[in-house]
Amino acid sequence: MVVESTGAHPEAIVDLTDGSMAVRGRAVLGEERERLWSRWRDYSSSKDDLDAYAALRSSLTAVVVLERRA
Secondary structure: OOHHHOOOOOEEEEEEOOEEEEEEEEEEOHHHHHHHHHHHHHHOOOHHHHHHHHHOOOOOOOEEEEEEOO
């Protein structure tokens, strides 16, 4: 899924080890984005690198949540 298209075409299929799942993506902003970015930093092998890579971008790095579709 391409982040720029989440508004127009947010649906996707993700392949998991136990099968495929239909999902809908949505970009998050504000407090929710900051909370999730912080959680991602916890999982990053090098916390400093995550923010350093993001700083190289000219715009805010998108955080996208995938939610299961019915």
